[in-house]
Amino acid sequence: MATTHEIKVQRREDEGKGASRRLRRAGTVPAIVYGGELKPVSIQLNHNEVWLASQNDWFYSSILDLSLNGDIQKVLLRDMQRHPFKQQIMHLDFQRVNENETLRAAVPLHFLNEDKSPAGKSAEVVVTHELNEVQISCLPKDLPEFIEVDLATLAVGDVIHLSDIKLPAGVELPELKLGKEHDVAVVIAKHGRVEAAESEEEPAAEVPATKAAKKDEEKK
Structure with a gap:
C-alpha cells in the first residue's frame, strides 16, 4: 500500500x-x-x-x-x-490522481549492500550507478516511494539491467515494452585498471604547432 x-x-x-x-x-x-x-x-x-x-x-x-x-x-x-x-x-x-487510473511517475532507486558485495569490497573495482531513478507505471495504491536494488552479490564484470530490478507487485517499467535495446544498464562493476588502460590507449590530439613542426621536419 x-x-x-x-x-x-x-x-x-x-x-x-x-x-x-x-x-x-x-x-x-x-x-x-x-x-x-x-x-x-x-x-x-x-x-x-x-x-x-x-x-x-x-x-x-x-x-x-x-x-x-x-x-x-x-x-x-x-x-x-x-x-x-x-x-x-x-x-x-x-x-x-484518479485512484482507478494507471499513472506514470519517476521513482528513486535505493542501492543496498554495495559495500558488502565482492565488487564493493575490492579497491580495484569501480561501481557506477548509471541510473538513480526509473519511470514506472502502476495504480496509485501501488506507487512505491522508492525501489530497492540489492547489490549484495555484485562482482567485477557484472552489469545489472532494468529487467533485473525486482519490482513491487502491480508495478511495471514501460521502457521494457519498447524493445531489448531499452533494457539499459543500471549498475556496472568494472575493474579500475581496465578503465585506466582504456584512457591511456586514447591517442593524444595533435595541436596545430605540433603539426607545423612535423611538416618542417619533413621539408628538411
Missing part, C-alpha cells in the same frame, strides 16, 4: 507575477492543482513546510494529500521551480 503524506494548503485569489512575488516575500509558495474533471485551482503553501518536505524522496514520488480546510485532494508533484541560487522554491505544479 502506498504511503500518503498530508500537506496543508490555502486557496490563492490573486493571480499574476506581482501577486506571486508578494507571496514569496511573505514566505509562501504559489502553486497550481490541475487534472481530472475539476478546473485548475491556484493555491499557496507555507515555504518552510514545503522546503522541509522537499528534502525527502517521498515528496517527489508519493501520493500527496493536499488539505484545503479539511477537503483532501490526492495529487502527485509534477513540476518544481527553484530559485537559481537561493534556497527557495518558486512554484509548484500538482496533478490530481
Whole structure:
C-alpha cells in the first residue's frame, strides 16, 4: 500500500507575477492543482513546510494529500521551480490522481549492500550507478516511494539491467515494452585498471604547432 503524506494548503485569489512575488516575500509558495474533471485551482503553501518536505524522496514520488480546510485532494508533484541560487522554491505544479487510473511517475532507486558485495569490497573495482531513478507505471495504491536494488552479490564484470530490478507487485517499467535495446544498464562493476588502460590507449590530439613542426621536419 502506498504511503500518503498530508500537506496543508490555502486557496490563492490573486493571480499574476506581482501577486506571486508578494507571496514569496511573505514566505509562501504559489502553486497550481490541475487534472481530472475539476478546473485548475491556484493555491499557496507555507515555504518552510514545503522546503522541509522537499528534502525527502517521498515528496517527489508519493501520493500527496493536499488539505484545503479539511477537503483532501490526492495529487502527485509534477513540476518544481527553484530559485537559481537561493534556497527557495518558486512554484509548484500538482496533478490530481484518479485512484482507478494507471499513472506514470519517476521513482528513486535505493542501492543496498554495495559495500558488502565482492565488487564493493575490492579497491580495484569501480561501481557506477548509471541510473538513480526509473519511470514506472502502476495504480496509485501501488506507487512505491522508492525501489530497492540489492547489490549484495555484485562482482567485477557484472552489469545489472532494468529487467533485473525486482519490482513491487502491480508495478511495471514501460521502457521494457519498447524493445531489448531499452533494457539499459543500471549498475556496472568494472575493474579500475581496465578503465585506466582504456584512457591511456586514447591517442593524444595533435595541436596545430605540433603539426607545423612535423611538416618542417619533413621539408628538411
